[in-house]
Amino acid sequence: MAKTHLGEFEIFVLSALLHLGDDAYGVTVSREIEDRAERTVSIAAVHTTLLRLEKKGFVSSRIGEPTARRGGRARRYFRIEAPGAKALAKAYKTLESMREGLVLP
């Protein structure tokens, strides 16, 4: 059980959650990644990944209160949980030790 190696996109999503704090839901997570990774990201991709991370206990979610904004279905807010943060830290650490000493173009 718990193969739980984080994939690259999972790393992105978890990182975005940390950056966003209390304001992390599908749309904002997607934008955060787009800004930082400089590429387009579909909201659905983000959601799929978030749900998978939730199944593993790496994130939790709650349905938000309706806002005064125009549209919508209720937002689902996500938060990173301790095991998720730990896995993320480990993933970055591993990447760093793989990178160590490399001279890249």
Add this chain to the structure above:
Amino acid sequence: MAKTHLGEFEIFVLSALLHLGDDAYGVTVSREIEDRAERTVSIAAVHTTLLRLEKKGFVSSRIGEPTARRGGRARRYFRIEAPGAKALAKAYKTLESMREGLVLP
């Protein structure tokens, strides 16, 4: 064409090639990753990944001369090519910008 987003393991493999220089073939790549990432890695996983990277033009390979060593089928040596190095650099850069400012456990 060229979706070419590197996955995490592909990042590992390409990094190992750079670390190993002229001595990169299945077994050494596998060991290099095991040492740095501190986990077990099957040689077959490495080979599969290397062949896929070769198809994308990220690495090249050549069959080595038979050595004086005891066993074996001829080694297949791998080398990273410019597009691979470029993709790797980009992947690391992206990861860094995702990580930037995060406080991790």
Add this chain to the structure above:
DNA sequence: GCCATTTCATATACATTGTGTATGTAATGG
């Protein structure tokens, strides 16, 4: 009040990566 428009989530499907098990090939020392 209705509906076009906006904002968001969910479902589903398929492509790509990740990774093991099983098998094959070749060399050599005894």
Add this chain to the structure above:
DNA sequence: CCATTACATACACAATGTATATGAAATGGC
């Protein structure tokens, strides 16, 4: 020659990555 060593390759399946399509809910203008 054959057991052992050192490697590669084939294949299969699981996990991740990512898009298209659809549905739900709110609101403001008419």
